[in-house]
Amino acid sequence: MSAIRTLIAATVALAVPSLVLSGCAPPIPMSVQPSMVTPERLSPAAKKVADWMQFGYDAGHSGDNPLEKTITAKNVADLEIAWNDSIIQPGGVVVDKNVAYVDDMGQTGAGLYALDAATGKQKWYANVNLNGGWGNFTHAVSAVAGTIVVTPCSNGSTTQFLTGLCGVKASNGKIVWKSYCTLYNGGGCGGMTNGTSPALYNNLIYFQITEGVNEQPDTEALDPKSGKVVWDDPGVYHCPDAGLTNGAPLPVVGGVVFAVLGCQGYQGVTEVCGLNASSGSAAWCDDSSPYVEDAMGGDGKFFETVPGNSNLALTALDAKTGATSWSISLPGSNGSTMALANGTLFVSEGGNGVYAFSATNGRKIWSYTSNGNLTNGTVLTVADGVVYTDGGGGNNGNTAVTAFNAKNGTLLWTSTATGNGGAPLTPVVVNGTLYAGCYTLCAFTVAKK
Secondary structure, three states, X not given: OOOOOOEOOOOOOOOOHHHHHHHOXXXXXOOOOHHXXXXXXXXXXOOOOOOEXXXXXXXXXXXXXXXXXXXXXXXXXXXXXXXXXXOOOEEEEEEEOOEEEEEEOOOOOOOEEEEEOOOOOEEEEEOOOOEEOOEEOOOOOOEEEOOEEEEEEEOOOOOOOXXXXXXXXXXXXXXXEEEXXXXXXXXXXXXXXXXXXXXXXXXXXXXXXXXXXXXXXXXXXXXOOOOOEEEEEOOOOOOOOOOOOOOOOOOEEOOEEEEEEOOOOHHHOEEEEEXXXXXXXXXXXXXXXXXXXXXXXXXXXXXXXXXXXXXXXXXXXXXXXXXXXEEEEEEOOOOEEEEEEOOEEEEEEOOOEEEEEEOOOOOEEEEEOOOHHHOOOOOEEEEOOEEEEEEEEOHHHOEEEEEEEOOOOOXXXXXXXXXXXXXXXXXXXXXXXXXXXXXXXEEEEEOOO
């Protein structure tokens, strides 16, 4: 093990070998110091709330709402569309105080919407340029931090393109602060994909962003009220090519932030580190992975998937020390997402199946591989004994939302509405409503009898 005190942007960009070799300095060795994260420095466990205020419900992005008790394995087949928005093409949805905040990824009006969660009626719209001059974000999901909604954003420029996070007032959609990347030699800050959506933990926002054109990716903690930087770990010069390939928010477990460091491609090394959430100091680092496709946290562990030539390595790491708890192999390497509920880890491996494993030891509990059309979705959510995917095959081969029994993998329901296909929306289950993709946005509720 070695450690690098610099961080890389969270979305992989293909690197030219000559640039990788000449632009990246070798990792700076330092000893692994698990003791840097002491019990008194750990942030308290997040209080369970009924609302879904960030990606994956909690700071670890487990994808499990433990307080949802309305939609169950017994009645999920009775879901029907309560309302749908025919304009928004959602990248992400969060819900707080009966308001759904939706990041729109469409070609027009790509910004942040506030909708009445029960009716879908628009409350306000904030133009945060999610689909700007040089492309769009690959993963745009907001986080609600009190009275502020923190969202990915850009200035929309085609000449000096800036990306980052913006703070939007939850009551009226007014943008109150902007935290953009800095310019490099008067240019822009690379594509919109070079960054992550926000993660919320202990009243701070965590994210990664590339600073300058193909230059310095940073990991930062921000004050959500003001947008001011609390701590910053600068990236390695000219090495923007390591990180979580799906651009999802960084998971946080027990006061430790899971972050990808290093210069992926430099001597085949990518650093995976646990950072102290309050200071950004490294608690541990591991350089055994070529690169990380997806990461999620919970039950005192970080779970990561690393694609190989023909398979997918699924590994559980101790969140405090970084030690490997267990590691197994899955078939295929077509993209993956994970969810965690009641000691069971659920994995969707695009096109190959949905799997359930013991989060303690990696033992397989069940798998659904019978119908590849139903497992194309690479997003997962769990609530009250039901596992939801978006992007699987529906009627006549159309993409749709699918529900499985979390205990045994039995197929329970497939929506007749068209799903979001190649850019599926991670389902959100809160207050008796399932928000999911139907190419645009649909809200499903259990039909009244």
